[in-house]
Amino acid sequence: MTPARRTATAPGAARKAPSGRNRVRIIGGEWRSRLVRFPPSAELRPTPDRVRETLFNWLGQRLDGLDALDLFAGSGALGFEALSRGAARVVMVERDRRVADGLREAARELAAHGAEVVLGDGLAYLERAAEKFDVVFLDPPYASDLAARALAALPPRMKPRGRVYVETAVPLEAGPSWRQLREARAGAVRYALFEIDR
DSSP states (O other): OOSOOBOOOOGGGOOOOOTTOSEEEOOSSTTTTOEEEOOTTOSBOOOOHHHHHHHHHHHTSOOTTOEEEETTOTTOHHHHHHHHTTOSEEEEEESOHHHHHHHHHHHHHHTOTTEEEEESOHHHHHHHOOOOEEEEEEOOOTTSSHHHHHHHHOGGGEEEEEEEEEEESSOOOOOTTEEEEEEEEETTEEEEEEEEOO
16 A cells, blocks of 8 residues: 555546555554445545554554544544544544545444544634544645645644644644654655644
């Protein structure tokens, strides 16, 4: 599985995913080894297993009782992994209707009662949301500036000591609201964990 998750194509111009690539395996927690399927025409690739394993090592393996946001949910790999590891609730925001429907179906198959799928634009969601989160996952299309824009918009939506995981293809300047806790690379992909600085 390649590290690249999405291309920067428009929502209506999705490419068909190669055979066998429209599923991802949950690697830890209650649903360990369960498969999550997503539409084969979606313009996305899940975060690879070894990157997810590193991320959840950084987060402490368990997310018991935490509220999480998967802002560019795609396959749902990060959101469902968080729920499998004890998160109380994960809001998954996805702009592609077919992909959002796939997330809802995956949530039904897993009986993931803490999953809330929101159809819409991630940045627009941040503008209208009133709730706050303990953990946020940001894995937007790499050939976009969405990671930086979302990180800039997130501070009002974070609980004290809230953490944000970011995947990008280029180095990211987080800004004064954030402290970088960890950083690593997997091929061309950079990923980092930040904590709100307050």
